[in-house]
Amino acid sequence: MSHDYPNIARQILQGLGGRDNLEQAAHCVTRLRLVLKDPGLVKNAELNQVELVKGSFFTGGLFQVVIGPGEVEKVYAALREQTGLAAATIADVKKKGADKTNALQRLVRVFSDVFMPILPALIIAGLLMGINNLMGAKGMFIEGQTLLEAYPNLDGVWSLINLMANTSFVFLPALVGWSAAKRFGGSEILGIVLGLMLVHPDLLNAWNYGKAVAGLDGQSLPYFDIFGWFRIEKVGYQGQILPILMAAYVMSVIEKWLRAHVPNAIQLLVVPITTIVITGVLALAVIGPVTRHLGILITEGLVTLFDLAPMVGGLIFGLLYAPLVITGMHHMFLAVDLQLISTQGGTFIWPMIVMSNLAQGSAALAVFYTTRNARDKSMASTSAISAYFGITEPAMFGVNLRFKFPFYAALLGSALGSIFLSMSKVQASAIGVGGLPGFISIIPQFIPNFVVGMVIAIVVPFGLTCALNMKIVRPGYRVA
Known part of the structure; x- marks a missing residue:
């Protein structure tokens, strides 16, 4: 579908309080990152009605407008053309908004700035490592044997993939x-x-x-x-x-x-x-x-907590991860994952992150299934697909938080899935895609339990959101 990006940028600019209120702008994978002179001039209701805008919020000294993958670059280009602003990086705008943040937000920003540029290399390495683990897992495809034992000619392929996978971690x-x-x-x-x-x-x-x-x-x-x-x-x-x-x-x-x-x-x-x-x-x-x-x-502190009280650990993480995404504090978990992989041989944090992403996607999918509003249906479908492949901001800000109870249903589904994974001691050998393909990065012996956790995180939010909708009259939203 073709969109009128100049008009969308013009409407966003009006919702932000006009050209004079915008100091600097950049974008990430899904959001416009903006430095505003006076955030109080923003007209949130008007802004959130603009086509392609899936939500907006102020955090870390920056005003952020959620657009979605791909589209955000085109909106950003149109916004720059209309305002005459120079191109800026995320680091530039974060530095500009630094004086509006507290010490914890600045610490989180450091982790984000350091790890986000190298994240693609880590994800690629994680996926390749996952493929290698599957090839070397006994009984995964052939009873009592690994693929390497059944087909010795695969050894060269396995060694080559292993070299590529280990490079980023070595x-x-x-x-x-x-x-x-x-x-x-x-x-x-x-x-x-x-x-x-x-x-x-x-x-x-x-x-x-x-x-x-x-x-x-x-x-x-x-x-x-x-x-x-x-x-x-x-x-x-x-x-x-x-x-x-x-x-x-x-x-x-x-x-x-x-x-x-x-x-x-x-x-x-x-x-x-x-x-x-x-x-x-x-x-x-x-x-x-x-x-x-x-x-x-x-x-060792984290491992001890999840060993002694896996249900509590899973519950807390499952409930809090999505709210932490809203604040941007979730970037700190990447360092924890890497430290766990280094010292323990696997991480139990990353599999629970997948539960949160799947839950948000399923809640958005339930909105797609139940709504009669064409714009909401379109936004919910694309947001759900995005969340199922690890990018949850469009689903959270564009759908679930707008209607509130889908977000709460997603938190519950995430918590239940995380509790199950925590009690089952599920671990990932590396960081991968935080969605449906996530099983590739799971240590093979834990894949069956991980799949059960995925089912929980998908079914609970979807079913609960649909069930709650039957009880709530919402014009344009209720099932016919």
């Missing part, structure tokens, strides 16, 4: 180093070098750290002996997030200080080497060991 500190250095204002290439340093093959692989500490298999911790009076653990940080995140921040602070104090004529010679040497020593001697143990404490 060199994860380099990816985070690049993104974090960019976020903190340092040199991106130095961030990559720092990340690669933390996974250098001369260092003991992080996966063997526990064995070396315990003295198993004849292993012991190797050290850098500095002048005979100071020792630094010769240990890598494969798959870990906190060490490189903190090290990249320190590196950026050091580099920016040096650039401000070193004469221009010798900056190229002095700044990079000084930055890397100082930060490298600090990362291996102090930052790495401290943040490694902090990460271990965080993951």
Whole structure:
């Protein structure tokens, strides 16, 4: 369907309080991210009636208008053409709105800015790893055998896919180093070098750290002996997030200080080497060991909670994840997932995220099934499909939150599905697509229980939303 994007942009601009109220604009996959001079001038009722607009809200110092994948780019282009605003990135507008946020929102924004650019690489790696897990799972396709055992010729394909899948996780500190250095204002290439340093093959692989500490298999911790009076653990940080995140921040602070104090004529010679040497020593001697143990404490705390009270953990997560998406705080869970995968071999958080996404999609699908309003039906159908493939904002803001009880039904479905997964100890080996294809990234032995959880998260919100609709008279919404 063709849309009049210039007219849509014009109506959005009117709903925002006019051209003079708009300072800066950018967009993500689904939303316009806007810096407004006075959010009080926004006419929400008028704005939410504009074609393609699925909802709007103010959070993190920014006013956000939910449009949907694909369409948001065209609306943004039309908006820029009418206002004359320069192109801006999400980081630009977030920086502009930073003075309107509190400390927690700024911390969440850091996680979002660092991890969102590398998310595609992690999702691709997760899907490939999931395919490999399925090929190597005994009894998944052939009773008593893996596909590799039944068809030895697949071994080369399996090895090739495994190489591709592991690359993003083996060199994860380099990816985070690049993104974090960019976020903190340092040199991106130095961030990559720092990340690669933390996974250098001369260092003991992080996966063997526990064995070396315990003295198993004849292993012991190797050290850098500095002048005979100071020792630094010769240990890598494969798959870990906190060490490189903190090290990249320190590196950026050091580099920016040096650039401000070193004469221009010798900056190229002095700044990079000084930055890397100082930060490298600090990362291996102090930052790495401290943040490694902090990460271990965080993951062990989460694991203990879900071991002792899986029903409570699943209930809380299932109920709160979607509201956290509204605030943008859900980005923090990506770091938790990666830390769990690194230290525990799998994450129980990501499978529950899938439950929340499916529940939101099913509630929107129920609205599509019951509504008689053509615009609501169109919005609900496209939003449900989007949510089933991991993007829930159109379903939440455009449909479920507007009618309220579909959103509550989705929360209940998410909670019940998450409780079941938590009690069944379902884990994912990697991060994948947070929707219907999500089973690919689940550890094979847990796939049957994961599918049961999917059914719960899909059926409960759909059935409850339809049932509640029978009790509520809503013009244009009630089933004929």
